Amino acid sequence: MSAPTNGSHQADLVIVGGGIFGCSIAWHYARLGVGRVLLLERDILACAATSCAAALLTRARVKTALMVLITQTYADIAALEAELDETLDLHRVGSLHVAASALHRRELQDLVGVAERAGLRVDWLTADDAIRRVPWLNLEGDAVTAFMPDDGFIDPYRLAMAYARAARRCGAELRQGVAVTGFLRQGDWISGVATTQGPVHAACVVDAAGAWAGLLAASLGVGLPMAPVRSQYWITAPDPLFPPDHPTTILPDARAYSRPDLGGLLFGLRERQSVSIDPRRLPCTSSGFALGEAGGHSSLEGGAPALRRFLPALDQLGIAHYIAGLSTYTPDGLPILGAVAGLGGFLAATGCSGAGIATAGGVGASIAALAAERTPPFDLAPFRIDRFGPINPFNMEFRRRCEQARSNKSSG
Numbered sequence: 001m002s003a004p005t006n007g008s009h010q011a012d013l014v015i016v017g018g019g020i021f022g023c024s025i026a027w028h029y030a031r032l033g034v035g036r037v038l039l040l041e042r043d044i045l046a047c048a049a050t051s052c053a054a055a056l057l058t059r060a061r062v063k064t065a066l067m068v069l070i071t072q073t074y075a076d077i078a079a080l081e082a083e084l085d086e087t088l089d090l091h092r093v094g095s096l097h098v099a100a101s102a103l104h105r106r107e108l109q110d111l112v113g114v115a116e117r118a119g120l121r122v123d124w125l126t127a128d129d130a131i132r133r134v135p136w137l138n139l140e141g142d143a144v145t146a147f148m149p150d151d152g153f154i155d156p157y158r159l160a161m162a163y164a165r166a167a168r169r170c171g172a173e174l175r176q177g178v179a180v181t182g183f184l185r186q187g188d189w190i191s192g193v194a195t196t197q198g199p200v201h202a203a204c205v206v207d208a209a210g211a212w213a214g215l216l217a218a219s220l221g222v223g224l225p226m227a228p229v230r231s232q233y234w235i236t237a238p239d240p241l242f243p244p245d246h247p248t249t250i251l252p253d254a255r256a257y258s259r260p261d262l263g264g265l266l267f268g269l270r271e272r273q274s275v276s277i278d279p280r281r282l283p284c285t286s287s288g289f290a291l292g293e294a295g296g297h298s299s300l301e302g303g304a305p306a307l308r309r310f311l312p313a314l315d316q317l318g319i320a321h322y323i324a325g326l327s328t329y330t331p332d333g334l335p336i337l338g339a340v341a342g343l344g345g346f347l348a349a350t351g352c353s354g355a356g357i358a359t360a361g362g363v364g365a366s367i368a369a370l371a372a373e374r375t376p377p378f379d380l381a382p383f384r385i386d387r388f389g390p391i392n393p394f395n396m397e398f399r400r401r402c403e404q405a406r407s408n409k410s411s412g
C-alpha cells in the first residue's frame, strides 16, 4: 500500500471526514503505533450524519456480514470507557423484535436462528411478557415477539467524541475547519490531499466523507456504489407511557423502529419510496440544510396507519422533535470498505447504509489494519467496492436501487 516516497510525507495516514467512521479509524490506527495519522474535518467533528443518528446498536442482522463489525463496536465502547476512565452511558435496554404478518414471522424465525448461531441471548416472549416490557405496545392475533437482552443504544455524538479524544491521546492529530478539495496524485498512486490550507502529503488517504465521499472519489474517476439517502425520525413529547429504560422495538410490519428518548418515544419510519439526493447537488456544508418539507409531515401521515396498529396512542401524543439526515446506502445495504483496484494509497470507508454507529468499531479496526498494511481482523470481501461491477453513482436508476435498500430494511 505504501506510495513511492521521497520522504516528504506529513502523515502516514490522512483521513478525510470527522464523522464516527473517521474518528474510529483515527483511534484504531493511532493505537497501532505504526505512524502519524491526521484527520481533516471541514466543519466540526461529528456534525453531519453522526450527530443525527438514533444509534440503535442491534446486534442480530439478516445481513450477517455486519455482525462482526457491530461486535467490535461493543468491544470498543468497553475499551474507550476504560481508556478514558468515564462512562459512555450505553443503554443496554435490549431489543424487542415484533412480527405480525406471515412474511415477517418467517423473517424473525430466521433472525433468531442467526442470533442463536452467533451465541447471542434471545428469548421468545408471550404477548403479556412483551407488553410488560413495552407498555405502549398493542399486539394482535398471530403477532410473535423475540427479545434480545444484550442490545442497546448510545448517544452517537458522545461515542464519536470518545473515539476522537482517545485518538488524540494516542497521538493522532484531528484538525477541524479544514476542507479537502482534491487529491495529490502520482500516476496510479494517491500521494496526499489538497486542502483549503494547502497540500498535505501522505502515504495513504481514507475517504470517510459520509454523504460527500462519492463526490470526492468521483474526482479520481472512481464511482463509489452508494447514494445519499434521507433517514428521519420523530420524538414524542414526554409521556409516562414510555419508561426511560424500556427496550428498543423493531416493527417491520410498520416499517418502524423505536427507543425511549427525552421522556418520550423516538420512532423512525421507512417510507416505501425513500428519497435520495444527487451527490452533485449536495451543499458544501455538513449541517443545517433542509431535506424536504419541515417536520416530515407527509412521511408521518403515510406511515401512521401501520404504526397506529402497534401504538394505538399515536394520535394522542404530541410530536416534540423531528430529525432528518443523510445516510449513504448501497444497493445491498452493506458498507463500502477498502481499496480500489489499480489505485494505490486510497481507501474508502463509507456506504454506512443506516448502520454506521453500530458498525463504527469494525469499520475503524478494518480500515486501520489495511492502512497499516496488516491483515484486517474481519473478512472484508462482502464490502468490496467493485462488487456491483461498473456503476454510475449519479445515475437515477442506480440511485433508486440505493433508495430501495433503505425502504426494504427490516432490522434495527
Ligand SMILES: Cc1cc2nc3c(=O)[nH]c(=O)nc-3n(C[C@H](O)[C@H](O)[C@H](O)COP(=O)(O)OP(=O)(O)OC[C@H]3O[C@@H](n4cnc5c(N)ncnc54)[C@H](O)[C@@H]3O)c2cc1C
Pocket (backbone or CB within 6 Å): 016, 017, 018, 019, 020, 021, 022, 040, 041, 042, 043, 044, 045, 046, 047, 048, 049, 050, 051, 052, 053, 054, 055, 056, 057, 178, 179, 180, 181, 208, 209, 210, 211, 212, 213, 216, 231, 232, 233, 286, 323, 324, 325, 326, 327, 328, 349, 350, 352, 353, 354, 355, 356, 357, 358, 359, 412
Ligand atoms: C436520522 C438518522 C438515523 C440514524 N439511525 C442510526 C441508527 O439507529 N443506528 C446506526 O448505526 N446508524 C444510524 N444512522 C446512520 C449513522 O448516522 C451513519 O451511518 C454514520 O453517522 C455515518 O458516519 P460517517 O462518519 O460515515 O459520516 P458523517 O457523520 O456524515 O461524517 C462525514 C464527515 O465528513 C466531513 N466532510 C465531508 N466532506 C469533507 C471534505 N471535503 N473535507 C473534510 N471533511 C469533509 C463532513 O463534514 C462530516 O463531518 C442514522 C442516520 C440518520 C441520518
